[in-house]
Amino acid sequence: MEAFLALIIGSLFAIGLYLVLQEHLVKLIFGISILSNATNLLIFASGRMTRGTPPLIPQDAANLTTSFANPLPEALILTAIVISFGLLAFLVALTYRTHRDLKSLNPDVITNESENESVL
Amino acid sequence: MNLLMALPILVPFLTAGIGLLTRRHLAMQRRISFVGAAFLLYSSVLLLKEILASGIQVLQLGSWPAPYGITFVADILSGTMVVITGLIGLASVTYSLQTIDRERQAFGYYPVTLLLLFGINGAFLTGDIFNLYVWFEVLLISSFVLLSMGRSRSQIAGTVPYVVMNLLGSMLFLIAVGLLYGNTGSLNFAHLSLKLSDPVLAAVAQPISLLLLGAFGLKAAIFPLFFWLPASYPAPPVAVSALFAGLLTKVGVYALIRTFTLLFPLPLGEPNQLLISISGLTMITGVLGAVAQNEFRRVLSFHIVSQIGYMTMGLALNTRLGIAASFFYIVHHIIVKTNLFFVSGVVQLSGGSFRLQQLGGTYRLSPFLSLLFLVSAFSLAGLPPLSGFWGKFLLAQAGLESGQFPIVVISLVVGLLTTFSMTKIWNEVFWKNAPNSARINPLNRTQQLYLLLPITVLALITVVIGLFTDPFSSIALRAADELIGKQAYVKLVLQNTGGANP
Numbered sequence: 114m115e116a117f118l119a120l121i122i123g124s125l126f127a128i129g130l131y132l133v134l135q136e137h138l139v140k141l142i143f144g145i146s147i148l149s150n151a152t153n154l155l156i157f158a159s160g161r162m163t164r165g166t167p168p169l170i171p172q173d174a175a176n177l178t179t180s181f182a183n184p185l186p187e188a189l190i191l192t193a194i195v196i197s198f199g200l201l202a203f204l205v206a207l208t209y210r211t212h213r214d215l216k217s218l219n220p221d222v223i224t225n226e227s228e229n230e231s232v233l
Numbered sequence: 234m235n236l237l238m239a240l241p242i243l244v245p246f247l248t249a250g251i252g253l254l255t256r257r258h259l260a261m262q263r264r265i266s267f268v269g270a271a272f273l274l275y276s277s278v279l280l281l282k283e284i285l286a287s288g289i290q291v292l293q294l295g296s297w298p299a300p301y302g303i304t305f306v307a308d309i310l311s312g313t314m315v316v317i318t319g320l321i322g323l324a325s326v327t328y329s330l331q332t333i334d335r336e337r338q339a340f341g342y343y344p345v346t347l348l349l350l351f352g353i354n355g356a357f358l359t360g361d362i363f364n365l366y367v368w369f370e371v372l373l374i375s376s377f378v379l380l381s382m383g384r385s386r387s388q389i390a391g392t393v394p395y396v397v398m399n400l401l402g403s404m405l406f407l408i409a410v411g412l413l414y415g416n417t418g419s420l421n422f423a424h425l426s427l428k429l430s431d432p433v434l435a436a437v438a439q440p441i442s443l444l445l446l447g448a449f450g451l452k453a454a455i456f457p458l459f460f461w462l463p464a465s466y467p468a469p470p471v472a473v474s475a476l477f478a479g480l481l482t483k484v485g486v487y488a489l490i491r492t493f494t495l496l497f498p499l500p501l502g503e504p505n506q507l508l509i510s511i512s513g514l515t516m517i518t519g520v521l522g523a524v525a526q527n528e529f530r531r532v533l534s535f536h537i538v539s540q541i542g543y544m545t546m547g548l549a550l551n552t553r554l555g556i557a558a559s560f561f562y563i564v565h566h567i568i569v570k571t572n573l574f575f576v577s578g579v580v581q582l583s584g585g586s587f588r589l590q591q592l593g594g595t596y597r598l599s600p601f602l603s604l605l606f607l608v609s610a611f612s613l614a615g616l617p618p619l620s621g622f623w624g625k626f627l628l629a630q631a632g633l634e635s636g637q638f639p640i641v642v643i644s645l646v647v648g649l650l651t652t653f654s655m656t657k658i659w660n661e662v663f664w665k666n667a668p669n670s671a672r673i674n675p676l677n678r679t680q681q682l683y684l685l686l687p688i689t690v691l692a693l694i695t696v697v698i699g700l701f702t703d704p705f706s707s708i709a710l711r712a713a714d715e716l717i718g719k720q721a722y723v724k725l726v727l728q729n730t731g732g733a734n735p
Contacts, residue, residue, distance in 0.1 A: 149407075159412065159415025200377075
């Protein structure tokens with residue numbers, strides 16, 4: 114199971130990286146969202162894979178004695194998902210404005226534009 | 234609960250909240266923001282005094298003991314950074330009062346600025362690496378909004394590389410956090426420091442530390458990850474540029490210092506060769522990039538990159554004096570660089586442009602402003618008796634002591650080239666006669682008060698640090714001692730936890 118997950122994470126990173134390197138802002142958005150999902154899976158895998166062992170203390174015991182599924186990575190992932198969702202929404206809005214104002218989604222064109230004088 | 238530690242985080246947050254509630258009353262919002270920023274500076278000075286008097290402060294939010302709870306830690310490094318944040322925040326808000334247009338105010342300029350300060354202070358004070366990630370995101374999203382707020386094409390064009398690079402940097406950071414957790418089972422800095430000292434983890438520690446170097450290096454704009462900075466910093470209004478120039482890259486440098494002293498320290502005295510090479514290259518590329526520029530703020534932006542090299546150089550030397558020099562340099566740099574951006578804004582207001590060719594005659598128009606520029610510019614270049622001289626002096630001394638001669642030579646040559654660059658600005662903007670096309674537009678009295686007051690205060694601070702160096706350098710050495718003697722930090726955070734098994 115772990116090897117399978119590692120393979121998936123690796124391919125997601127490869128796909129995301131490929132998309133980020135394209136000369137198109139929309140592809141870059143897809144790339145970033147795939148990369149952030151790969152990162153989330155990586156955190157998930159870092160909590161170790163266990164099946165059918167919820168982190169619940171039995172009624173007659175004082176604490177957990179057996180191995181259990183670690184709930185902390187899920188909490189981290191949840192935070193990371195919320196944050197990356199917000200940032201992605203900002204990036205989408207920014208891309209729309211770039212398209213409207215600069216009439217281009219090519220990073221090279223955009224970078225050249227930034228070298229023109231800024232007006233206050 | 235240690236309320237004093239929570240204030241630098243609570244004050245900007247609450248002020249931003251009140252600011253959002255009063256967004257229909259812009260005059261009131263401005264006043265509230267100013268008072269909030271002033272109170273932030275006051276409370277952070279109190280915190281630093283407390284740290285200097287009674288050592289490292291720890292706050293366990295929600296009363297869960299470390300490493301399970303939310304930990305805030307303030308040592309001298311954090312405390313000083315929080316004070317500087319308060320100072321620059323107040324200066325920037327004062328400067329904004331006369332320079333930010335109504336449209337931006339109606340969009341919530343002041344609350345977002347305070348949220349930025351909230352994020353920065355959180356990043357300085359947190360004692361948990363995942364919380365550091367969250368604070369980074371708080372300050373990033375605020376900086377995105379401040380950067381893109383407005384109508385100009387160049388602003389949008391500058392925001393795109395900034396947003397994309399920072400998103401990728403955050404992702405690297407998050408990957409490193411995931412791997413750290415997977416290998417150690419902890420996220421608390423102190424607890425991590427304890428676990429990572431186990432030689433069993435040495436093999437995984439190295440790749441993780443490199444990931445973190447990439448993530449924080451990107452935010453600090455070190456070579457070769459700096460190109461987004463000169464593209465984005467000249468785009469927004471000057472008050473925003475100045476705030477970013479002073480504080481944002483320094484959060485990255487702070488995180489680098491924290492990681493490489495607490496989590497992945499080399500044996501004391503053994504220089505970090507990779508970081509030394511990066512520092513040298515950062516200094517050189519930054520200063521050479523500045524030579525080719527003809528726009529006031531673009532010149533200054535490239536100098537930020539070059540100066541980051543000095544801050545990482547002290548850390549890379551990995552000696553007591555080196556780390557103290559880095560600390561001293563960060564404080565000096567934040568004050569001076571923010572001030573130079575403020576000056577560029579005044580010049581633009583009275584001269585109508587940021588382009589060096591279209592400016593001129595500022596010395597005749599305002600000798601006082603020219604004097605303030607000279608003080609900051611010479612301090613940046615490192616001329617005695619200003620604060621920059623002592624920063625470079627300490628760095629060179631630390632470099633010579635550990636026998637790293639090439640980097641010392643580079644740092645001195647780059648200092649010379651910085652002088653050249655500042656002279657170019659002086660000649661073009663202040664000394665030469667105004668070109669015929671220039672629209673000279675002297676400041677009125679209120680503008681003079683609100684714009685020149687922060688510039689004067691910051692210039693005075695760099696002079697004072699330069700003339701009375703001893704108390705400042707002794708604080709720097711104490712900060713370095715705390716960073717090197719990390720056992721005290723670890724012990725204070727983890728006390729009362731009864732063993733702290735994961």
